[in-house]
Amino acid sequence: MAKGPLEVIGEALEEYWTNPLSLVVLFACLAVIGTLVYVFLSNARNAKLRVSLLTGLYSVSTFLWLFIAASLTLCLSFASTVAYKRAWGVPAAVGCAVLVSFALSGVVSVVAWRRGADRVLRDIPTRAPEGEERWLTDYVALVSEFEGIPPVDLRVTEDEKPLAMAVSGRRHVVIVSTGLLAHLDRDEAEGVVTHELMHIKNHDSRFKVFSTVASRFLFFDPFSKFFDPAVHREREYLADEMSGRTTGKPGSLASALLKIHERANGGPSSLAGLSIVGREGGIFSRFPPVKERISRLIVLSELLHRSP
Numbered sequence: 001m002a003k004g005p006l007e008v009i010g011e012a013l014e015e016y017w018t019n020p021l022s023l024v025v026l027f028a029c030l031a032v033i034g035t036l037v038y039v040f041l042s043n044a045r046n047a048k049l050r051v052s053l054l055t056g057l058y059s060v061s062t063f064l065w066l067f068i069a070a071s072l073t074l075c076l077s078f079a080s081t082v083a084y085k086r087a088w089g090v091p092a093a094v095g096c097a098v099l100v101s102f103a104l105s106g107v108v109s110v111v112a113w114r115r116g117a118d119r120v121l122r123d124i125p126t127r128a129p130e131g132e133e134r135w136l137t138d139y140v141a142l143v144s145e146f147e148g149i150p151p152v153d154l155r156v157t158e159d160e161k162p163l164a165m166a167v168s169g170r171r172h173v174v175i176v177s178t179g180l181l182a183h184l185d186r187d188e189a190e191g192v193v194t195h196e197l198m199h200i201k202n203h204d205s206r207f208k209v210f211s212t213v214a215s216r217f218l219f220f221d222p223f224s225k226f227f228d229p230a231v232h233r234e235r236e237y238l239a240d241e242m243s244g245r246t247t248g249k250p251g252s253l254a255s256a257l258l259k260i261h262e263r264a265n266g267g268p269s270s271l272a273g274l275s276i277v278g279r280e281g282g283i284f285s286r287f288p289p290v291k292e293r294i295s296r297l298i299v300l301s302e303l304l305h306r307s308p
């Protein structure tokens, strides 16, 4: 009696997932994820390390899901073919699944990195700084040179809301709104602009666009639901801290954050996740609580200004 299609697929899946090679790939991914989670949880205050760990977690979990999806697709497609039944069928399928996962991750990255930024920049009408705003261009050039950041274009957008964001595509752009410049004094504006420049230095401006596209693509992934916002929260703390150290005035950034938080009722939804302050929502929010950001900046300010 011939086997039914379900039986054939069941056998193929069993053969695939009991093969040492596929199990090695699967458990290697899980072991890496477990290790990264452990080191992450045991380094609560090390923002720089946690940022790298979370970025790694994000990549490994993306790869893991693509590998599982590719494996299942291959099993279903080739279950009834003769090649699968031969000794090299399963190893070949595992090899294919690994290659397909790498290739797909690559395609997602290229599309996100090339197109994402251009799209954001197209959505926001901007102009060059005029009149009294011109100091911003010189300031950005100065900080970029000191920090070794590639040339950054500073653009102004006409908007009453206090907005600031960094976007990286073929070029690096920092956008500030007229509302932001109107309500902040010069020290505060410097703190905010430096915070955005640090996002460019840390490659966050690219990563944000990339992960937004990737998490839409992997909407079912529990890791990206939890770890992706966590990565962004850590990156905010890091950019705050680096801005405070560079300007030497973390207190000014703290007061800027407070002013922006009081005036902004969330940015436009298409830009969610890119602005300096955004909606707070616990572990699923891309922004850390403003209160915590301010209190960390005040501690940094006390540290920097301690008299001997």
Ligand SMILES: [Zn+2]
Binding pocket: 195, 196, 199, 235, 236, 239, 275, 276
């Ligand atoms: Zn930021």
